[in-house]
Amino acid sequence: MYCGAQVTLSVMSDDYVAVILGALSSLDPYRKDLRMETDDTSTLMIGPPDILFAAMRDLFTLVVKSGHHVTMHALVSRGCPGGPQLPETRSEPGSTPPPLPLSTRKQNALVAVETASETGQIISAQFAYYPLGQPPGYMTEINACIDFIDESGTLDRKKNFCTKLRGDGAKVFKTLEGVFVSFAPDDAHITLDLMLSANSPTARDK
């Protein structure tokens, strides 16, 4: 599976460079499984979805622990047919096992959220989920995904153009990973527009 993200981490502090550099150690356990490239706008991370979400979770929640107001954007994508080809993240044809039944995938995703080891950091996350080029019958999967979000315990509210989650960083990231991996065929083109925020001085609802 060709899977990855463009990630931009922003720390509202004069010391933002030191704060971010200090948090990069959180990525060490994942570096052997991720390809990374940084420019002035984002860091590309290419790798399997479970590694990618764990890496983003550990990086973000460690920076949140600084107490500064922090935001992180990630354009997360899998199955993108365009752009540079990355054979190292592609599955061999026939190597993917047949998918589990939809109800099993949803139940497994809920268990993953429920059993996630808490980070102690409360975060907000809003996302738009785009299943691209899917056939119309695909709404069964979308509806199961919506039920999963409703039952995840992390739903804050539905907003214009996106859905907002709030809760412990581990549970929020497990919900996002569930949305991303559990409700479409392995070869589907799926993207998430994901915006995270923590320690904001602005009220959650106005």
Add this chain to the structure above:
Amino acid sequence: MYCGAQVTLSVMSDDYVAVILGALSSLDPYRKDLRMETDDTSTLMIGPPDILFAAMRDLFTLVVKSGHHVTMHALVSRGCPGGPQLPETRSEPGSTPPPLPLSTRKQNALVAVETASETGQIISAQFAYYPLGQPPGYMTEINACIDFIDESGTLDRKKNFCTKLRGDGAKVFKTLEGVFVSFAPDDAHITLDLMLSANSPTARDK
């Protein structure tokens, strides 16, 4: 047209609250045409696309002028069939004039970029363009959009999952507006995942 954005502005400074509050005056000329709501993660702006892009440009480039490293994310959407209904931004059926020929729309978009009054602020912008639920023949429009970007003078490079622009803030925002409004039917569901950055200490290419 139901059009709007969820916008998150991040300033890498201890004084970020003062910097952002000080820049909000840039939105004054647009307030009568925009509905806005802020929470801890983003500010919703609902209004016509030309107003929306001008407001985002003026807000971002004024904050960039502070010299701080600044990022801004916008989930920009038009024609979204779900979510809260906003009659004030919907066109009456039959009120939309027939579209101009594709070559005219592309040419008009290029002229708009070329003649944009420069802001004096150089910015980077990367975006993913999602035309949702479009018929397969729609690739003619997509290809014209790609040509428009190639000829805009603002293309920096194509990256994994997105396209990166760089240049004066006015020209970059006019390119983004052209991508968003000029290459799909008025009632199409189009989204942009847009990430802006300026004054970054990180090299543009690594």
